[in-house]
Amino acid sequence: MTMNWDDYRYFLAIAEARSLTGAGRALGVSQPTVSRRLEAIEGRLKVRLFERTQQGYEMTPAALEIFRTIERVGDDLNDMERKLFGQDRELAGGLRITCTEVLLNAYLAPHLWRFLATHPGIALGIVSTDAQLSLSRHDADLAIRFTAQPPDTLIGRRLAKAAFGVYEQHHERAKGDQGRTEGRASLAAADWIGWHDEVYNRLFITGTFPEARIKHRVDSAFAMQAMVRQGLGVAVLPCYTADPDPGLQRILPELLTEGMPDLWLLHHPDVRQVARISLFASFVAEIVAADRDLFEGRRPCGERP
Numbered sequence: 001m002t003m004n005w006d007d008y009r010y011f012l013a014i015a016e017a018r019s020l021t022g023a024g025r026a027l028g029v030s031q032p033t034v035s036r037r038l039e040a041i042e043g044r045l046k047v048r049l050f051e052r053t054q055q056g057y058e059m060t061p062a063a064l065e066i067f068r069t070i071e072r073v074g075d076d077l078n079d080m081e082r083k084l085f086g087q088d089r090e091l092a093g094g095l096r097i098t099c100t101e102v103l104l105n106a107y108l109a110p111h112l113w114r115f116l117a118t119h120p121g122i123a124l125g126i127v128s129t130d131a132q133l134s135l136s137r138h139d140a141d142l143a144i145r146f147t148a149q150p151p152d153t154l155i156g157r158r159l160a161k162a163a164f165g166v167y168e169q170h171h172e173r174a175k176g177d178q179g180r181t182e183g184r185a186s187l188a189a190a191d192w193i194g195w196h197d198e199v200y201n202r203l204f205i206t207g208t209f210p211e212a213r214i215k216h217r218v219d220s221a222f223a224m225q226a227m228v229r230q231g232l233g234v235a236v237l238p239c240y241t242a243d244p245d246p247g248l249q250r251i252l253p254e255l256l257t258e259g260m261p262d263l264w265l266l267h268h269p270d271v272r273q274v275a276r277i278s279l280f281a282s283f284v285a286e287i288v289a290a291d292r293d294l295f296e297g298r299r300p301c302g303e304r305p
Contacts, residue, residue, distance in 0.1 A: 008070060010037045011049065015067055018056030092121030095276050098140040101128040102221045106241040108144070111287050115280065122276055141277050144284060146261040157281070159263045159288040163239045163297030164204065164256040169231040170249040187251070191215040191233035193224050204236040208256060239297035248301075255297045263288065263295060 013023035013034070020034045027034065042049055049063040059067060099108060104126065116124055133139040143154075150156040166187070187209060194201045194214035205212050216233055218224050221241070228235045229247035236256060242248050265281055293299045 007037075007041050010034060011041065011063070011066065012070060014038060014050060014057055015059055015063065018058070020057070092119075093276060094123050094125060095142075095280060096125040096127065096140045097142045097144065097280070098127040098129065098133045099144040100130055100146070102238075102241060103144060103146075104128045105222075107291075108284075111284075115283050119276070119279070122280075141267060141274070142281060142284075143264075143266040145264050145266060147264055148259070148261045150264050150266055153268075154266045155269055157265045157285060159265055159285060160292045160295035161257060161262055162260050162295060164236050164260060165239055165242060165297060166209075166234055166251045166256075167225075167228055167237050167242050167248045168234045168251050169229060170247050171231075187212065187234065189213075193218065193227050193233040193235040195219065195224075203259070204256070207259075238295075239299075240291070240295045243294065243297065243299055243301045250301060257296075 009027065010023065013026045014020065017023045017026055020038070021031045024031045024034045038049070045062075047062045048060050049066070050057040051060060052058075104112075105128075112124065112126075116122060127133060127140055132145070133143065144159075146162055168190075188211040190213070192205060192209075192212045192214045193216045194205055194212075196217045196219050201214060205214065216227060218227070221237070224235050225237055225241060225245065225248070227233060228237070229245065234251060237248070239255065243250075265284055267277060267281065288295065291299075
């Protein structure tokens with residue numbers, strides 16, 4: 001006996017969720033339905049596919065073989081889909097991009113709307129996430145991503161060097177006032193706003209300012225910038241979002257660039273000939289080139305992009 005395509009759906013859902021309840025949620029069916037379906041599949045194959053452990057449903061060796069085969073078939077199908085998609089010459093149709101929410105809202109959004117107004121036949125899909133989506137699996141057509149090392153499997157164009165600065169709430173200084181946190185020496189006494197993730201804190205704060213005392217922690221760059229604007233502390237922020245913000249000012253003249261990620265435009269080799277992807281990639285490269293001084297911290301603070 002063999003598995004049909006619907007069996008594979010149930011099998012993959014259980015393997016990925018590692019629970020019948022989670023699989024049912026993913027499939028839109030009840031847990032008893034998943035349980036009955038699993039029993040039927042194992043009965044037809046005459047082999048046990050999952051062992052129930054404290055960590056959840058673990059695949060047996062037989063199930064692992066099935067899973068690896070499905071992965072290979074899935075990769076082949078994705079490869080075929082990319083190649084067929086790569087033959088598309090139309091300046092109309094779907095275009096799926098991925099970038100961070102901060103980059104989208106703080107910079108890209110007005111440019112995107114201008115692009116779409118010029119090319120109304122393009123249907124844009126945006127996945128705003130910090131996750132590294134797979135362009136090989138066609139999760140997106142283009143990635144506009146901050147990264148120190150883009151994957152070798154993708155075609156990349158480096159758009160700008162990302163610069164960061166230390167910012168505080170903007171305030172008018174009286175004559176002779178040295179500011180609340182002006183100068184590096186006084187930063188040791190400042191309340192810093194950092195990240196919940198210590199990897200980010202080491203990269204952006206304590207690696208350069210070991211004396212920094214992190215008082216507040218967030219998981220959103222928007223929240224961090226808003227807290228600084230309200231005078232709740234100082235923070236390291238990207239220049240392209242912080243310099244145009246009239247509620248902020250830089251504390252130090254020097255910028256943080258060493259070891260910081262660059263802004264890249266990335267796509268899979270198989271889609272390089274898709275007209276609308278090529279057009280959009282050129283458009284993004286042009287607008288960022290015009291604003292490279294903003295991303296690299298060379299534009300005077302307070303000037304809008």
